[in-house]
Amino acid sequence: MENQYIPENVEAKWQKFWAQNQSFKADTQTEKQKYYLLEMFPYPSGRIHMGHVRNYAIGDVVARFKRLQGFNVLHPMGWDAFGMPAENAAIEHGTHPGKWTYENIDSMRVQLKRIGLSYDWSREFATCDLDYYRWEQLIFLKMYEQGLAYKKTSHVNWCEDCQTVLANEQVEDGCCWRCHNQVVQKELDQWFFRITKYADELLDETWNLKGWPEKVLAMQRNWIGKSYGCEIEFAVKGTEGKVKVFTTRPDTLCGATFMSLAPEHPLVKTLVTDDQRTEVEAFIDEVSRQDKIDRTSGELEKKGVFTGSYCINPLNGEELPIFLANFVLMDYGTGAVMAVPAHDQRDFEFARKYHLPVKVVIQPEGDSLTADTLEEAMTGAGLLVNSGQFDGVPNEEAKEKIASFLDERGQGRLTVNYRLRDWGVSRQRYWGTPIPVIYCQHCGTVPVPEKDLPVQLPMDVEITGEGGSPLARHQDFLTVDCPTCGAPARRESDTFDTFVESSWYFARYACPQYAEAPLDSQEANYWLSVDQYIGGIEHAVMHLLYARFFTKVLRDLGLVDVSEPFTNLLTQGMVCKETQRCDEHGWLYPEQVEDGKCTRCGQSVALGRTEKMSKSKKNVVDPNQLIAKYGADTARLFSLFAAPPEKDLEWNEQGVEGCYRFLGRIWRAVHDNLELIGKGQNQDSLKDISSELRRKTHQTIKKVTEDVDGRFHFNTAIASVMELVNAIYGCDRNKENPAVLREAIESVVRLLSPFVPHICEELWQRLGYEGGIEAQGWPVWDAEALVTSEVELVVQVNGKVRGKIKVAADSDNTLLEQAALAEPNVARFVEGKQVRKIICVPGRLINVVVSG
RNA sequence: GCGAGAGUGGCGGAAUUGGUAGACGCGCCAGAUUUAGGAUCUGGUGUCUUGUGGCGUGGGGGUUCGAGUCCCCCCUCUCGCACCA
Numbered sequence A: 001m002e003n004q005y006i007p008e009n010v011e012a013k014w015q016k017f018w019a020q021n022q023s024f025k026a027d028t029q030t031e032k033q034k035y036y037l038l039e040m041f042p043y044p045s046g047r048i049h050m051g052h053v054r055n056y057a058i059g060d061v062v063a064r065f066k067r068l069q070g071f072n073v074l075h076p077m078g079w080d081a082f083g084m085p086a087e088n089a090a091i092e093h094g095t096h097p098g099k100w101t102y103e104n105i106d107s108m109r110v111q112l113k114r115i116g117l118s119y120d121w122s123r124e125f126a127t128c129d130l131d132y133y134r135w136e137q138l139i140f141l142k143m144y145e146q147g148l149a150y151k152k153t154s155h156v157n158w159c160e161d162c163q164t165v166l167a168n169e170q171v172e173d174g175c176c177w178r179c180h181n182q183v184v185q186k187e188l189d190q191w192f193f194r195i196t197k198y199a200d201e202l203l204d205e206t207w208n209l210k211g212w213p214e215k216v217l218a219m220q221r222n223w224i225g226k227s228y229g230c231e232i233e234f235a236v237k238g239t240e241g242k243v244k245v246f247t248t249r250p251d252t253l254c255g256a257t258f259m260s261l262a263p264e265h266p267l268v269k270t271l272v273t274d275d276q277r278t279e280v281e282a283f284i285d286e287v288s289r290q291d292k293i294d295r296t297s298g299e300l301e302k303k304g305v306f307t308g309s310y311c312i313n314p315l316n317g318e319e320l321p322i323f324l325a326n327f328v329l330m331d332y333g334t335g336a337v338m339a340v341p342a343h344d345q346r347d348f349e350f351a352r353k354y355h356l357p358v359k360v361v362i363q364p365e366g367d368s369l370t371a372d373t374l375e376e377a378m379t380g381a382g383l384l385v386n387s388g389q390f391d392g393v394p395n396e397e398a399k400e401k402i403a404s405f406l407d408e409r410g411q412g413r414l415t416v417n418y419r420l421r422d423w424g425v426s427r428q429r430y431w432g433t434p435i436p437v438i439y440c441q442h443c444g445t446v447p448v449p450e451k452d453l454p455v456q457l458p459m460d461v462e463i464t465g466e467g468g469s470p471l472a473r474h475q476d477f478l479t480v481d482c483p484t485c486g487a488p489a490r491r492e493s494d495t496f497d498t499f500v501e502s503s504w505y506f507a508r509y510a511c512p513q514y515a516e517a518p519l520d521s522q523e524a525n526y527w528l529s530v531d532q533y534i535g536g537i538e539h540a541v542m543h544l545l546y547a548r549f550f551t552k553v554l555r556d557l558g559l560v561d562v563s564e565p566f567t568n569l570l571t572q573g574m575v576c577k578e579t580q581r582c583d584e585h586g587w588l589y590p591e592q593v594e595d596g597k598c599t600r601c602g603q604s605v606a607l608g609r610t611e612k613m614s615k616s617k618k619n620v621v622d623p624n625q626l627i628a629k630y631g632a633d634t635a636r637l638f639s640l641f642a643a644p645p646e647k648d649l650e651w652n653e654q655g656v657e658g659c660y661r662f663l664g665r666i667w668r669a670v671h672d673n674l675e676l677i678g679k680g681q682n683q684d685s686l687k688d689i690s691s692e693l694r695r696k697t698h699q700t701i702k703k704v705t706e707d708v709d710g711r712f713h714f715n716t717a718i719a720s721v722m723e724l725v726n727a728i729y730g731c732d733r734n735k736e737n738p739a740v741l742r743e744a745i746e747s748v749v750r751l752l753s754p755f756v757p758h759i760c761e762e763l764w765q766r767l768g769y770e771g772g773i774e775a776q777g778w779p780v781w782d783a784e785a786l787v788t789s790e791v792e793l794v795v796q797v798n799g800k801v802r803g804k805i806k807v808a809a810d811s812d813n814t815l816l817e818q819a820a821l822a823e824p825n826v827a828r829f830v831e832g833k834q835v836r837k838i839i840c841v842p843g844r845l846i847n848v849v850v851s852g
Numbered sequence B: 001g002c003g004a005g006a007g008u009g010g011c012g013g014a015a016u017u018g019g020u021a022g023a024c025g026c027g028c029c030a031g032a033u034u035u036a037g038g039a040u041c042u043g044g045u046g047u048c049u050u051g052u053g054g055c056g057u058g059g060g061g062g063u064u065c066g067a068g069u070c071c072c073c074c075c076u077c078u079c080g081c082a083c084c085a
Helices: A007-021 A050-068 A084-093 A097-113 A130-145 A195-207 A214-224 A250-255 A274-289 A345-353 A395-408 A521-527 A542-556 A623-630 A632-641 A653-680 A684-688 A692-708 A714-730 A738-752 A757-766 A813-822 A824-830
Strands: A034-039 A072-074 A149-159 A164-166 A183-193 A227-236 A242-247 A258-261 A304-312 A319-325 A336-339 A412-417 A437-440 A444-447 A479-481 A488-491 A532-536 A569-572 A575-582 A606-612 A790-797 A800-808 A834-841 A845-851
Touching: A007 A632, A007 A757, A034 A050, A034 A521, A050 A072, A050 A532, A050 A569, A050 A575, A050 A623, A050 A632, A050 A692, A084 A097, A130 A149, A130 A444, A130 A542, A195 A214, A195 A542, A214 A542, A214 A569, A227 A250, A227 A395, A242 A250, A242 A258, A242 A336, A250 A395, A258 A304, A258 A345, A274 A304, A274 A319, A319 A336, A336 A345, A395 A412, A623 A632, A623 A653, A632 A653, A632 A714, A632 A757, A653 A714, A653 A738, A653 A757, A692 A714, A692 A738, A714 A738, A738 A757, A790 A813, A790 A824, A800 A813, A800 A824, A813 A824, A813 A834, A813 A845, A824 A845
Parallel strands: A034 A072, A034 A532, A258 A319, A532 A569, A790 A845
Antiparallel strands: A149 A164, A149 A183, A227 A242, A227 A304, A227 A412, A258 A336, A304 A319, A437 A444, A437 A488, A479 A488, A575 A606, A790 A800, A834 A845
């Protein structure tokens, strides 16, 4: 055996072994319990980055650990393969998006395999495969039948550069999240999924998702934004019209002094008086030129204009002037707000600006506010005043009383409002799933009949990046006969948002080749839910909420039984690295810096802050280079050891070196002892041997098992194996029983195998085993080996450590107290004082409480 | 502003139920080996005093025999949401 650890000599060998033996193929014909482990699948950009390595290394530990524990593990991998980068590449290099994507997949597959991940590659698919997206089209047709997919005209965020619609969450600081171009408003006919129908279920089930991080659940609840309130109708003075408002504060109804409408409100036309028309139209024009993002930015100056009309407060008959205000949004609530300046800060500022009256209707207890002296809105609790029959009622109570009073008179009702909007899924793009719809002049919108599916994405397109989607110009694709009347018709040229593909891929992994339907229900019901899902926190709302929604839709379509896709969710932290900057050359890649100097100009390099690895800051480490230098096992080990999975990981080259050295250390631990432990084959009699090393071995097995199983504390698991390795190096090899030493060394190899599988397989073989390390299963600790006859206890005096004593493990308290007081340094601190009491914590410490 | 999380040596991080703060690793220091360097092995490493002692987990209070951990107040940072009516 070579006495030096050379990763390239072992890694390819074992990757080949796993492939040939189909070691990670999932199987449903088994008595074993199922375990479905999934990491978020990657976009095939062509190169893996350290974020992938970390995500997949974490998942692989869990997959291998569960397999060793005897579970039937499903651990699939595939590609989120539709999307804009493929089209951008086509524009830049003239390569077809399909060709580009499949070539990237081939190259990334090679890179992933080099990491030694335990995937069942037989289940691999890409979402751009016809055999995947055809089923998505069928799901759409079913949703359309159920009224869950519908079309409507809406104002959308539009990116001129990408010539496409962006969801609100795809707009960052008023710019496109992909190309950073300024986003504008545009009116378009769009397909929507009725996610709002599931708003309550999506919200309520967040309380049952015990295996999800609280942070993610909070973000989802926040996103759904359910609020209870009251709808109130205000009659418009002198007309039959009514303005409907939504408010969460019906208790402040009598404090309303004016009304604010969204400038887009449909009633505006009828409300504007001739005197005000010029002013109002100018205002509407001004607001329409601001984009939606600015409208909701919070920095926006509050502006408004009087319409000339008045409405009537249904409770006290007061007349309120109707304003338009730029901060009122048409798509939240009813697009109209009753303004209560005394008790709402925003209304307060607006009222002061336009010199509108302020009327206090809630008095906090022990205070008497007046409208004139108020410096900010009073939003707290109190008793009602100036509210007629409701005076003196605590405001919380008044909310319901006023609402039911209005309800009885047909002027209002208790309602629920959501922030969540329906999901717009139309994208004016080529590289996506075609939406299976046909537009006929006679029959209108006609879904493509099931028998005509799939609507295949044509490959003969020219992608120039100009003039919108290539599909919209592709005559062969567009031209079709109406399936209903046979007249010439036109195909929908929009494709789905790529979040649609990632909303059900986890279910398709259960039956990737199934050719009869989107899902083989038997297989899907066997494997779902995903027992553990692992991915980045950046998907906390969009992807995870859409996937939850789709699961409920699939359930209601009778395709699966489960209601939730992911039982447990782990959101891993980002991979960060220090940035480096040269005055002349800007941000520098790590390899452009030597001894703190820029390699191009020799100037000293300034260290920037530690940030998420990104190409723009050049603080990246290329996994391929890392693996070439140290091997996959070192890359994995560092990713797992440097921080717990959910926290950000700070990249540190010296830390990587340390991990590489540790692997060399275990290599030598086997190599240097191979001859010696050859005499220790018989491990039957180990139970009778009292040995510190044996105790340490079993303590380590226990610790690693508990750290990995459910807790995912891989860093501490690895640390404890390091301790065991230190103990192996530290023991006296002339005295130690060879069988004990063998057990310790074998345990190190077995315990580390989920983390660094290649080196462990190799060492396991060299220890004399054939057929792979998985055959042996996960080691089990011997509880008896953990028992010690003598324990060391800390002795405290008044909570401060003053000495240590060694006593028999089964000593009773009287004996412990005597031994503690007899300890010389303890005795010194106790001397001359009165012992009040002595607290004995078994196995831990003794605390002598003294006074005087 | 609202919501969530975090703050521990020179650094990454341990401490699972309130019970020896700093496991493990990096870095640094010393020794062994080596022609030398590297690699490897061994030991040391919170801090102030160096006396068998004091101080120490962002700051201040509290509960307790005992607090990094529980409670109250404050500071800082990170993430998410935000004219949401």
